Amino acid sequence: DVKVTQSSRYLVKRTGEKVFLECVQDMDHENMFWYRQDPGLGLRLIYFSYDVKMKEKGDIPEGYSVSREKKERFSLILESASTNQTSMYLCASSAYGGFSDTQYFGPGTRLTVL
Amino acid sequence: KQEVTQIPAALSVPEGENLVLNCSFTDSAIYNLQWFRQDPGKGLTSLLLIQSSQREQTSGRLNASLDKSSGRSTLYIAASQPGDSATYLCAVVRVDNYGQNFVFGPGTRLSVLP
Numbered sequence: 001d002v003k004v005t006q007s008s009r010y011l012v013k014r015t016g017e018k019v020f021l022e023c024v025q026d027m028d029h030e031n032m033f034w035y036r037q038d039p040g041l042g043l044r045l046i047y048f049s050y051d052v053k054m055k056e057k058g059d060i061p062e063g064y065s066v067s068r069e070k071k072e073r074f075s076l077i078l079e080s081a082s083t084n085q086t087s088m089y090l091c092a093s094s095a096y097g098g099f100s101d102t103q104y105f106g107p108g109t110r111l112t113v114l
Numbered sequence: 115k116q117e118v119t120q121i122p123a124a125l126s127v128p129e130g131e132n133l134v135l136n137c138s139f140t141d142s143a144i145y146n147l148q149w150f151r152q153d154p155g156k157g158l159t160s161l162l163l164i165q166s167s168q169r170e171q172t173s174g175r176l177n178a179s180l181d182k183s184s185g186r187s188t189l190y191i192a193a194s195q196p197g198d199s200a201t202y203l204c205a206v207v208r209v210d211n212y213g214q215n216f217v218f219g220p221g222t223r224l225s226v227l228p
Contacts, residue, residue, distance in 0.1 A: 090157055101163075103216075105159070
């Protein structure tokens with residue numbers, strides 16, 4: 001079975017802090033994705049990556065950056081956390097084909113920014 | 115801009131009933147459509163993926179159909195069980211000038227009562 005893990009289930013940070021959310025997949029998948037999920041807005045794509053050191057902006061990249069130095073790991077970085085970044089963050093991976101293949105999701109990280 | 119809606123927003127049925135969840139999208143230029151389930155506080159689990167050239171996919175008690183021309187998909191769940199209680203999300207792979215992207219619907223929250 002594909003396993004996607006996220007470094008924390010719950011995280012509380014203060015405004016202005018630099019925040020790292022880590023995601024690791026164990027199936028040698030090419031593609032990895034970061035989403036945020038908010039009540040009433042659903043899931044929205046922040047960034048995705050087709051390969052190591054490759055990244056593409058999604059619908060809402062502002063305030064975020066990403067890093068993919070190794071195939072299995074995709075990091076989401078909040079350079080200076082703000083209260084409007086309080087959300088559930090979901091990481092996903094897929095084998096190939098960009099968005100045309102089944103995505104496998106991690107359990108999510110619920111981030112609260114005070 | 116692709117928009118995805120799901121009806122109903124919430125549904126409560128007694129165990130054993132057959133039920134249908136609906137998903138609509140505004141732009142028929144899609145690569146595929148996926149149905150996911152999300153349990154409270156957890157990530158998403160992919161249920162079915164329908165390519166744009168397909169009309170339906172089946173997995174166990176689940177059957178998903180796709181009608182691109184009318185911008186609709188349905189998820190049929192046969193003989194519902196309490197374990198089916200979850201939020202069901204549909205997502206379409208959008209094609210635009212920037213490539214592919216995933217657009218999620220807001221979800222239908224299903225409760226199956228024993």
